[in-house]
Amino acid sequence: MRVLGIETSCDETGVALYDTQAGLLADALYSQISMHAEYGGVVPELASRDHTRKLLPLIEEVLASAQLSRSDLDGIAYTAGPGLVGALMVGAATAHGMARALNIPVLGVHHMEGHLLAPMLEDAPPAFPFVALLVSGGHTQLVEVRGLGQYRLLGESVDDAAGEAFDKTAKMLELDYPGGPAVARLAERGDPTRFRFPRPMTDRPGLDFSFSGLKTHTLITANRLREAGEFDEQGRADIARAFEDAVVDTLVIKCRRALDQTGLKRLVVAGGVSANVRLRERLEQETAKRGAQAFYPRGRFCTDNGAMIAYVGAQRLLAGERDDSTMKAVPRWPLAELMPPAA
Amino acid sequence: MPTLLALDASSNACSAALMIHCDGRDEVLSRFALAPREHTRRLMPMVDELLAEAGIELCQLDALAYGRGPGSFTGLRIAAGVAQGLAFGADKPLLGVSTLAALALAAHRRYHLRYVMPALDARMGELYVGAYRCRDGELESLAEDAVLPPERLILPKGYEDTDWVGVGSGWALWESMPATVQAGISQCFNELAPAAEDMVRLATRQFAAGEGRQPHLVQPVYLRDQVAWQKGR
Numbered sequence: 001m002r003v004l005g006i007e008t009s010c011d012e013t014g015v016a017l018y019d020t021q022a023g024l025l026a027d028a029l030y031s032q033i034s035m036h037a038e039y040g041g042v043v044p045e046l047a048s049r050d051h052t053r054k055l056l057p058l059i060e061e062v063l064a065s066a067q068l069s070r071s072d073l074d075g076i077a078y079t080a081g082p083g084l085v086g087a088l089m090v091g092a093a094t095a096h097g098m099a100r101a102l103n104i105p106v107l108g109v110h111h112m113e114g115h116l117l118a119p120m121l122e123d124a125p126p127a128f129p130f131v132a133l134l135v136s137g138g139h140t141q142l143v144e145v146r147g148l149g150q151y152r153l154l155g156e157s158v159d160d161a162a163g164e165a166f167d168k169t170a171k172m173l174e175l176d177y178p179g180g181p182a183v184a185r186l187a188e189r190g191d192p193t194r195f196r197f198p199r200p201m202t203d204r205p206g207l208d209f210s211f212s213g214l215k216t217h218t219l220i221t222a223n224r225l226r227e228a229g230e231f232d233e234q235g236r237a238d239i240a241r242a243f244e245d246a247v248v249d250t251l252v253i254k255c256r257r258a259l260d261q262t263g264l265k266r267l268v269v270a271g272g273v274s275a276n277v278r279l280r281e282r283l284e285q286e287t288a289k290r291g292a293q294a295f296y297p298r299g300r301f302c303t304d305n306g307a308m309i310a311y312v313g314a315q316r317l318l319a320g321e322r323d324d325s326t327m328k329a330v331p332r333w334p335l336a337e338l339m340p341p342a343a
Numbered sequence: 344m345p346t347l348l349a350l351d352a353s354s355n356a357c358s359a360a361l362m363i364h365c366d367g368r369d370e371v372l373s374r375f376a377l378a379p380r381e382h383t384r385r386l387m388p389m390v391d392e393l394l395a396e397a398g399i400e401l402c403q404l405d406a407l408a409y410g411r412g413p414g415s416f417t418g419l420r421i422a423a424g425v426a427q428g429l430a431f432g433a434d435k436p437l438l439g440v441s442t443l444a445a446l447a448l449a450a451h452r453r454y455h456l457r458y459v460m461p462a463l464d465a466r467m468g469e470l471y472v473g474a475y476r477c478r479d480g481e482l483e484s485l486a487e488d489a490v491l492p493p494e495r496l497i498l499p500k501g502y503e504d505t506d507w508v509g510v511g512s513g514w515a516l517w518e519s520m521p522a523t524v525q526a527g528i529s530q531c532f533n534e535l536a537p538a539a540e541d542m543v544r545l546a547t548r549q550f551a552a553g554e555g556r557q558p559h560l561v562q563p564v565y566l567r568d569q570v571a572w573q574k575g576r
Contacts, residue, residue, distance in 0.1 A: 043571040056559035097428020325387040
């Protein structure tokens with residue numbers, strides 16, 4: 001079954017073609033980051049307008065690169081949520097229109113299920129069951145994954161997402177949007193011993209996260225350096241390092257606990273922050289120590305993309321699941337509400 | 344004459360219309376519902392019903408059209424997405440129809456009005472407005488469709504002494520309009536909404552004029568383009 005995947009939940013337009021026998025055939029992405037950078041963050045109305053401009057050309061691009069025509073498609077999957085409702089609507093409407101014209105099934109899928117299963121697109125995919133850490137600008141969650149649609153939320157952030165904390169720290173350190181990679185780059189030159197920031201919620205049991213206190217601590221430290229006239233390149237790098245170490249430590253501690261609690265030996269790490277090099281190093285050490293294994297999507301599938309949507313959609317469409325004539329756009333949609341494919 | 348399908352989701356109304364030809368004459372089949380926030384649920388069944396009623400398939404259409412705006416931003420993109428997806432999937436050209444022109448045509452067809460100023464409430468203290476001369480089902484635009492505050496509304500140059508009729512939700516802002524405009528408007532029909540049955544007629548003329556394009560080229564026309572403010576400016 002050849003499935004077209006469409007992702008328009010935030011500021012990237014992603015399109016891909018996945019074949020349940022041959023695997024990923026093609027994928028294309030258009031990122032709006034440079035446009036939103038002028039405003040210091042994502043402007044929902046501008047994001048939606050851009051999806052409407054970019055989506056069909058990207059669909060043509062993936063069809064051409066796979067040397068297929070639109071009539072070769074057997075199904076269409078699109079991100080139905082969670083995300084920006086106006087942006088989601090563009091993908092939902094286009095997918096439904098196209099599927100109706102081609103007389104093929106269409107299905108709205110969950111964006112985070114896409115991230116959860118993105119490592120399935122790699123050559124050595126993890127087997128079920130596994131623990132997944134989803135870390136992005138919008139989410140920080142630990143999930144126990146027993147199979148497609150069998151998800152149990154183990155813990156999540158009670159306030160800011162880890163990626164959001166990275167972006168806000170970048171602003172405090174006067175770095176450009178999007179801030180995560182910029183903070184990590186600056187941290188490389190930082191002295192890890194100068195500051196030690198708190199590891200929030202690690203001193204008590206449980207798998208929830210909190211990053212807003214760490215953000216405040218970072219701000220206070222930055223202000224203190226500024227008053228002391230030490231907010232120079234080195235001072236900022238030292239703060240970046242202390243911040244990154246605190247976030248990475250916190251994530252690693254919670255992953256360790258999640259593996260202990262579930263008795264599982266496989267850890268999937270996905271979402272934008274999973275591209276962070278220091279996090280990967282630490283998780284590699286941690287999993288190796290306990291005879292467990294960590295899995296990551298390739299770099300470009302860590303962030304939003306059409307391939308993960310095509311993959312999840314293909315699994316569910318193959319099982320007979322499909323939308324009725326209603327286009328789905330669900331801004332808030334807890335992952336735990338998902339079920340195994342309903343035929 | 345071509346066979347055409349038009350969709351609209353630009354306001355609280357949701358509509359679809361099909362232009363067909365039987366026994367040598369044109370016929371328009373249509374569906375219309377006032378259905379705020381229900382476009383995602385109502386639009387596709389309307390398309391299916393119309394095609395079934397006419398007994399035709401999408402591949403028999405010559406082109407598709409949608410209400411390109413101005414109007415609700417999200418509504419414009421729902422209609423654009425569905426129309427682009429249908430046209431792309433069926434490999435047909437697409438047309439964008441002005442929602443203000445559709446309002447003018449509605450007033451002309453229903454009340455035989457000649458000089459019509461369609462206006463839609465654009466929120467944020469502004470309205471979308473146009474000015475059309477209508478004759479025998481043909482429209483001529485006398486001023487470009489625009490977005491402006493009601494206080495700055497003027498009658499089209501050279502037509503200040505014409506008896507104009509206002510149509511559409513924008514005329515609810517009557518109290519804020521200049522006295523010169525109020526004096527030039529003989530009547531208002533606030534309750535008329537843009538509808539696909541008028542758009543499919545306008546689209547038929549646009550198609551004949553060779554305006555059909557590849558689907559991705561036919562984008563919504565928002566008119567209000569200042570929707571974000573750059574930092575530090």
